[in-house]
Amino acid sequence: MNIRLTILGSSSAVPTATRNTSAQFLQFLHFSLLIDCGESSIHRMIRLGLPYDKIEYIFISHLHTDHILGLPGLLSSYALKNRVKPLTIFSPQGLKELMEPLIGPTESLPYSLNWVTIDPEKSMVILDQELFTVETIPLLHRVPTSGYLFREKRRPPNIKKEAISKYQLSIAQIKAAKKGLPVQDANGQVIDNQDLVIESPAPRSYAYCSDTMYSETVAERVKGVDLLYHEATYLDELRDLAQARGHATSLQAAQIAQQAKVGKLLLGHFSTRYKDAKILEQEAQTVFPNTVAVGDGDCFGI
Amino acid sequence: MNIRLTILGSSSAVPTATRNTSAQFLQFLHFSLLIDCGESSIHRMIRLGLPYDKIEYIFISHLHTDHILGLPGLLSSYALKNRVKPLTIFSPQGLKELMEPLIGPTESLPYSLNWVTIDPEKSMVILDQELFTVETIPLLHRVPTSGYLFREKRRPPNIKKEAISKYQLSIAQIKAAKKGLPVQDANGQVIDNQDLVIESPAPRSYAYCSDTMYSETVAERVKGVDLLYHEATYLDELRDLAQARGHATSLQAAQIAQQAKVGKLLLGHFSTRYKDAKILEQEAQTVFPNTVAVGDGDCFGI
Numbered sequence A, B: 001m002n003i004r005l006t007i008l009g010s011s012s013a014v015p016t017a018t019r020n021t022s023a024q025f026l027q028f029l030h031f032s033l034l035i036d037c038g039e040s041s042i043h044r045m046i047r048l049g050l051p052y053d054k055i056e057y058i059f060i061s062h063l064h065t066d067h068i069l070g071l072p073g074l075l076s077s078y079a080l081k082n083r084v085k086p087l088t089i090f091s092p093q094g095l096k097e098l099m100e101p102l103i104g105p106t107e108s109l110p111y112s113l114n115w116v117t118i119d120p121e122k123s124m125v126i127l128d129q130e131l132f133t134v135e136t137i138p139l140l141h142r143v144p145t146s147g148y149l150f151r152e153k154r155r156p157p158n159i160k161k162e163a164i165s166k167y168q169l170s171i172a173q174i175k176a177a178k179k180g181l182p183v184q185d186a187n188g189q190v191i192d193n194q195d196l197v198i199e200s201p202a203p204r205s206y207a208y209c210s211d212t213m214y215s216e217t218v219a220e221r222v223k224g225v226d227l228l229y230h231e232a233t234y235l236d237e238l239r240d241l242a243q244a245r246g247h248a249t250s251l252q253a254a255q256i257a258q259q260a261k262v263g264k265l266l267l268g269h270f271s272t273r274y275k276d277a278k279i280l281e282q283e284a285q286t287v288f289p290n291t292v293a294v295g296d297g298d299c300f301g302i
Helices: A041-047 A071-080 A095-103 A161-167 A171-179 A216-221 A236-245 A250-260 A278-285 B041-047 B071-080 B095-103 B161-167 B171-178 B216-221 B236-245 B250-260 B278-285
Strands: A003-009 A023-028 A031-037 A057-059 A087-091 A113-117 A125-128 A132-138 A146-152 A205-209 A227-231 A264-268 A291-293 A299-301 B003-009 B023-028 B031-037 B055-059 B087-091 B113-117 B125-128 B132-138 B146-152 B205-209 B227-231 B264-268 B291-293 B299-301
Touching (some): A003 A264, A023 A041, A023 A205, A041 A071, A071 A087, A071 A095, A095 B095, A132 A216, A216 A250, A236 A250, A250 A278, A278 A291, B003 B041, B003 B264, B023 B041, B023 B146, B041 B071, B071 B087, B161 B171, B227 B250, B236 B250, B250 B278, B250 B291, B264 B278
Parallel strands (some): A087 A113, A205 A227, A264 A291, B031 B055, B087 B113, B205 B227, B227 B264
Antiparallel strands (some): A003 A299, A023 A031, A132 A146, A146 A205, B003 B023, B023 B031, B125 B132
């Protein structure tokens, strides 16, 4: 099953000619998820042909306008299109109160909208689905902010086709083998489980960390993820400004990726002062080579 | 001096792959004006290269989300870019209260933001500049809604160059002639004013009427304007639906244009059910031939 991240916005604070403010569409297995929702996210999704009407969960990092201004339009569009599928929005406290004056009372919507308040100071599992979990990652920003970690669960191993005929396995034996329970051959000998099953692929994971200043706690939380999106608002020469504004530099993002031994690092949330994000990417690559400075519309599979 | 209208959004209610929700950028003489501000208006202006930072006046027709959701992002962007130029927003009552939770208290902005509440039930001059006026046009919609009429003032006539040398006119005489006061030649004979001056071009005008159902009062208010934008959400076969939702059909828009004897009619605010707005244009043209169904990014000069 597919895991596919599409960048909807990668500019910090204000949009540019090529970048919207923060938003990401995450196809995670058979779920459509939205992470942050800067202004014009719906336009990007429509124009990229993404199934925005299928989104079931929205994860908001914090309540700064560049991460939420696309929400009232999206939620209103759902209402106008008579959505019935329930929608759940995770966010730090206060989002409902900001949205309701614009979209009307939650109860008046044609779909069930659930506002879930998360605690941005704690790392906890906020969603536990059959195939994946979502955890919060406490971030260090000027207002309460949370990152999100999406983890696929380990799937049971698959039975080897040749083992079925070789050992004349019954359905019950196949089920037992997949669970790692002992299975006997015709002579009553226990068969080595490795002869019967193939391990499922390693579970995949994606972590979204924006907005945040450099934090070693973040590195611990995202340890070993396949894909890490970490904000990199500035070059490291503006490290003091980054710190003062609660942001990270591209070098710091790379240090987090290195410490956490992630598979690949994506940089985004760029200050509009950088006309070309290549210099941020190059700076990060001096520490963590497998780094990409994202652009709007870019897709990344895991 | 130039008058140039750029369509930023022409879809009703929700955006489509090619149309944003309602917004127009109006270059009126040396003023940059914004009429309505649907979501993503700032993105359109940036991408069309329009000087959105120069906007001094914003005119909001009504408080439905598809006409205002671009405002918090625009106002926040101005703040983040440390705008100092004052900004005035005209709208029916309640806009400030909707915006402040998102943009912060008006007093905290680095620029002076003036919220002017208009009375959507009255037609009155709300802005009287040296070179133009803006009047409100009461519209018939589900909530208090106002159109806006932008009128260039008649400029004084220009002096004929050949008259200056022929009659040896002094500066004082030129000024008098331009005001229509009597000017004498060397023999003390009053010169025919038409020999001295050329009339300035006829003052130009633009009227914005959205959202509204069919209203003959509107036709009276926009009598003789050069350019009329009138909403045409539906084809006339959905006249009852239009009436129920407080909207107009393309045929009704054309009837308004015909009754008001306007120069040119622009149709917009199309229901997303119409994949091609040509059919709305064609319907209107059966009554008022000089009609154009607008698209986002289209420009119209007067």
